[in-house]
Amino acid sequence: MLMIQDTAQLRALIRQWRQAGERIAFVPTMGNLHQGHLQLVDTAKQHADRVIVSIFVNPMQFGANEDLDKYPRTLEQDCQGLTEHGADAVFTPTPQLIYPRGLDVQTYVEVPLLGDYHCGASRAGHFRGVSTIVTKLFNLVQPDVACFGQKDYQQLAIIRQMVADLSMPIEIIGVPTIRAEDGLALSSRNGYLTAEQRATAPALYRTLEWMKQQLNQGFSDLRALEQQAKEQLAAAGFKADYINISNRQTLVPATDTTAAVVILAAAALGNTRLIDNIEV
Ligand SMILES: Nc1ncnc2c1ncn2[C@@H]1O[C@H](COP(=O)(O)OP(=O)(O)OP(=O)(O)O)[C@@H](O)[C@H]1O
Numbered sequence: 682m683l684m685i686q687d688t689a690q691l692r693a694l695i696r697q698w699r700q701a702g703e704r705i706a707f708v709p710t711m712g713n714l715h716q717g718h719l720q721l722v723d724t725a726k727q728h729a730d731r732v733i734v735s736i737f738v739n740p741m742q743f744g745a746n747e748d749l750d751k752y753p754r755t756l757e758q759d760c761q762g763l764t765e766h767g768a769d770a771v772f773t774p775t776p777q778l779i780y781p782r783g784l785d786v787q788t789y790v791e792v793p794l795l796g797d798y799h800c801g802a803s804r805a806g807h808f809r810g811v812s813t814i815v816t817k818l819f820n821l822v823q824p825d826v827a828c829f830g831q832k833d834y835q836q837l838a839i840i841r842q843m844v845a846d847l848s849m850p851i852e853i854i855g856v857p858t859i860r861a862e863d864g865l866a867l868s869s870r871n872g873y874l875t876a877e878q879r880a881t882a883p884a885l886y887r888t889l890e891w892m893k894q895q896l897n898q899g900f901s902d903l904r905a906l907e908q909q910a911k912e913q914l915a916a917a918g919f920k921a922d923y924i925n926i927s928n929r930q931t932l933v934p935a936t937d938t939t940a941a942v943v944i945l946a947a948a949a950l951g952n953t954r955l956i957d958n959i960e961v
Pocket residue numbers: 709710711712716717718720721828829830831832833856857858859860866867868869870871
């Protein structure tokens with residue numbers, strides 16, 4: 682697997698692949714790779730001749746009091762996993778390369794509306810940071826196809842909207858969430874959990890499954906169901922940020938006539954914020 686740190690090298694490689702008529706798939710990540718990420722790589726391989734992965738802990742999408750500094754950086758181990766899964770190249774730029782003028786004066790991309798609720802409401806500027814870095818990475822890599830996890834449901838919706846609104850010639854593939862045996866969605870931030878918190882963590886997905894069951898059985902007071910779910914999570918030891926029964930397309934609050942629903946949740950165990958979702 683090729684390791685690429687600078688843009689000239691990256692552009693030369695992409696040109697070489699293009700000249701050979703090869704189709705390119707891209708998987709953007711922040712590293713500390715687990716089976717969820719590797720599933721994105723496996724899916725990417727099915728859609729292209731070449732797979733390139735980026736590892737970049739993007740400062741622009743972290744809030745001032747978030748975990749930018751302590752975010753796990755495990756490059757050697759990540760490269761081993763990527764090699765085993767047949768990635769062709771990994772791009773690991775520095776913040777200086779990506780944001781040479783600094784974040785304050787960086788041109789940005791912002792997708793309206795879809796970022797107003799859920800994580801967008803609690804993490805000001807987060808999705809602006811995500812949309813901007815993904816645009817920059819798309820411009821550098823110029824892939825035919827890019828894979829994103831459904832675990833970050835709102836992020837995936839925003840990227841799809843951005844690609845459509847800005848006429849980016851890139852196919853976006855959403856990949857189902859990979860879970861531990863007990864149901865917990867794999868996430869790099871799971872590594873922050875103590876043993877006790879890790880034992881509690883699957884209650885988040887169990888609560889989502891319970892809500893789905895209630896909805897399928899005809900429970901129609903959606904706001905009351907959200908409230909009950911919050912109480913269940915609090916009893917388990919979580920501090921719920923949000924649990925929202927939403928319209929799958931617009932991500933606005935669902936009503937009892939909304940046809941396609943997704944339940945989106947974020948909740949903290951200690952200082953660790955976990956997210957998950959379930960389609961109903
Ligand atoms: N369990 C999972 N199943 C499928 N895709 C996943 C999973 N976890 C992360 N991804 C996807 O991997 C890509 C990179 O995500 P990222 O590097 O932030 O990993 P993460 O584990 O979600 O980290 P974090 O804990 O910071 O949210 C995103 O498209 C994300 O949706």
